[in-house]
Amino acid sequence: MNLKKMLRVVLIVAVSALYAFPVLWVVLTAFKERIDIFTQPPKLFFTPTLDNFASIFSDSASDGSAFSSDFGRYFLNSALLSFGSVFTAIVFGTMGAYAASRFPFKNRDFAMFSILSTRMLPAVAVVIPVYLLYRTLNLMNTYLGMTLLYTAFNLPFVIWMMRSFFDEIPREIEEAAMMDGSSRFRAFYRVALPQVKSGIAGAAVISLLFTWNEFLFASMLTGEETRTVPIALAQTLQGERGVDWGKLAAIETLYILPVLIAAALLQKYLLRGLTFGTVKG
């Protein structure tokens, strides 16, 4: 290994460590007993415990600190809202993107710009109108309302991202499928879609991250039944007898896991280009 290569490795390790350290710290904390959490200097080696994790799903807090919680339900809520809205956004967004890529309908550019413009305002500016709208429509604290909201947030992104993917695949391939006896929809489904798998995977993971971690709207619009984990997490910080860091870390650790797994599973597709080399002469 020459010097340049070694330097590069050192740099990569250093940067990774910098990014990974807070996560590592949280994960370590999740396995520590209360005593170990506060020890100075911090302990890197300790006897791990699962008490913090156990406490998440039992109603009483591990050390009697003041929150009783139903984190099982919050996890389920987060999962339902995230997967529901991402799935809906991907289904409709992909079809919309295909239409935008293939059919030169009237005012297409304006339509595409309008779609994007819905994301131009900062969330804070939108939250009050949405709040009022949801109150009037009785969508506060409902799964439907939250799924719709997150779908609406993810759609513009999915449409724009998927459109660029569709633009890159030659339309002759779908035309060949149509000559071969497929309908337009079938050509889309059987021939175009398989070629943009990597795009779908990428769009899904990014949308999922956004929805999974969304805080502002969830804090305003969810109630006890639809509360998501980030909101519940924030509420644990308001305990009467201090913060239960162990439990907090355990929740976070669990909360990171699904996203990590999703990213790992889709990594093959995230490496754009693997399935994306369309046939050229």
Place this chain on the structure above:
Amino acid sequence: MAHVRIENVHKIYPPDTVAVQNANIEALDKEFLALVGPSGCGKSTLLRMIAGLESVTEGDIYIDERRVTHVLPKDRNIAMVFQNYALYPHMTVYKNMAFGLKMRKTPKREIERRVKNAAEILGIEELLNRRPQHLSGGERQRAALGRAIVRDPKVFLFDEPLSNLDAQLRAQMRAELKKLHARLEATMIYVTHDQTEAMTMGDRIIVLKEGAIQQIATPLHLYVQPKNRFVAQFIGNPPMNLIEGRMATREQRRVFEAPGMELDLPRPLWPALQAAPDGEIVLGVRPEHVRIDPEFTQTRPTARISAVVEVVEPLGSETLAYLNAEGSVFIAKMPPTSLPRVNERLEAAFEPEQIHFFNAASGESFTA
């Protein structure tokens, strides 16, 4: 098999781009029809309208007397081979070929038999389990052909299928396509910008320019009797020499007058030539009809042209010489053994029965 008829078809892209105007074409049963023209002449649009991939603004398309103007591509029973092959990248060659049959709910056994059969015809049995990205250009071309022929369609459409191949492979595939056409006895419509492909493969050729049909004829007829200046120059390599000049009167004679030359105009043409505005006409002569051998030029003392050799291109099978007669430039094709020297002055003459005259304004031929 089938025949295709196109009646008064127009294609206008909004707001007012005319891609095809008033096309009337008939592809006969088992015919190999070549559509040729420079890029942007509307030949691909025409083909895509036959395929159903492009809507028809006006007019009608019939396949076997069935009006298909508004029929979906999938219901026309036509196969098309695209310039970029358009193979399904996520499927093996076998699946690419089987796709159309599967869409039409052909039994599995039958699919297998037909794919095997087509693969054998094209010599691609070894490639059936490969994906398109692992094939060479020529192999992809064959796979795309295979996908078309397994379906046994009524009509085959080709959209510049050989343009992405190198010259050697192109010549080879040209011959193979011709053999395939003979073997399948199918109606084929073939779009190309390459006049060589059109000439070598087409039973008949349609020459298009700016959306308008210029001439429909057999290859030799096109070559010998081009209807206008455009066809004359488009067909043939090197192209026909065109020399701009005017008609003049010399006592009892009518002559063609251009820099460096004065040639008698044949008497039968005189009345027609009157139609040329201001007497401006264009003389056309193919390079092989420009003679510099003394045996020929000696016999034509009044039609001799004194010209200077500017460039000599020995091609092995023949030699091309670029001649300049005081500003009138033309190419002469001669036997490989005769190698004039650059800057040499020599006498040239045109074979009189092979000369064409065109209206300088409209481009229409006076001789065809």
